[in-house]
Amino acid sequence: MAPTDARELSRHFFRRLQSLEEGTREYQYARNTLIEMNLSLVQFAARRFRNRVQGGGLDMDDIIQVGTIGLIKAIDRYDLEREVEFSTLAIPFIIGEIKRYFRDSTWSVHVPRRLQELRVELAKAQEALTDVLGRAPTVKEIAGHLELSEEEVIDGLVAANGYTSGSLDMGSADDEAQSSPNRSSRPLAERVGGVDPAMELFEDFHTLAPLLDQLDERDRHILQMRFGQEKTQAEIGVALGISQMQVSRLLSRTLVRLRAGMLSV
Structure with a gap:
């Protein structure tokens, strides 16, 4: 179907879809028709990944199927009242699904194309030599079989570890x-x-913050001068116009309160 015709018919079916009850046979028919009419968008988006498909040993049919999932999501979210072309919404959905598929099914880390291709050759060589030797081949034997240097074989074997990632x-x-x-x-x-030694300190600060907010301004000020500015109790007393003994009692009372609050969490 030509793109222009697909756009016009799509508008008609989107209007029809909005008037139907979800789950009915009529609704499903209209939805399936929209999918079929707009498969060209999936094919257009999939062509952008042709080189990655060929280089990664993937099947283009799988990419089309994955892209169709994105198309279906776009159909379910499209709103005619926004006066935006459906393709404007659909293409990002389709490409997003395809990229997610590549992320989940291809190399876990970036590896040069040369080493990706070498991984396949190494796998075939290891299988062939194992059948002949009755054991796993050495690096030297693989290098001789493929007419490569041992360094190249080692690079390929190391790079192969980047194809999949394991769970912690x-x-x-x-x-x-x-x-x-x-x-x-x-x-x-x-x-x-x-264990990060700062993690326990972070947790303590996170617990302490709301307890500090519950103190009155004078108590917070005393804590700030004592532990933030590292003033002595005598210096704090002079700043506040009270005795050192009063500072000591106020500080002790505040620390007991904070300690009890942290232990009760």
Whole structure:
């Protein structure tokens, strides 16, 4: 269907769709007709990704199917009253779905095209040599089979690790191999990184903030001078016109109140 004809008929079916009750047979017919009439938008958007499809070993039919999901979402959200061409809304939805598909099903990190292609060659070579040797081939044997240097083979093997990413909640292969039926493997998240010593301090500040807001202005001012400006109790007393003993009592009372408030959270 020509784009001009599709636009005119689409307006008619969108008006029809708005007057029908969702879930009825008539509504579903109008919706399916809109999908069929606007598949050219999906094909147009998918062509922009042709090189990525070919380079990633993907199927264009899968890209069309994914793009159609975006088209359906656009149809369900389109509003004629906004006086915006449907294609203006639909194309971003379609492209968004396709990009999401590439993000979820292709390389987890950016890897040069040369190394992406080498990954496929390495996989084939490893399979062929394993059949011949009866064991996993060495880097030197793979390099000889592919007529490459050992450095190139190593680069390809390292780059292949970027094709998929693992969850931090998963245990490692070593854990699974060594674990007994009664022993669960520790997830990677428990074995990498470390505890940030500032995290506990952050949590304390987060808890303390609303408690400070409950203090009167004089108590907050005393805390500011004592801990913010690092003044002595005598200096605070002079600034406020009270004795050092009074400052000590006020400060102790305030700290007890704050400590009790933090412990009760």
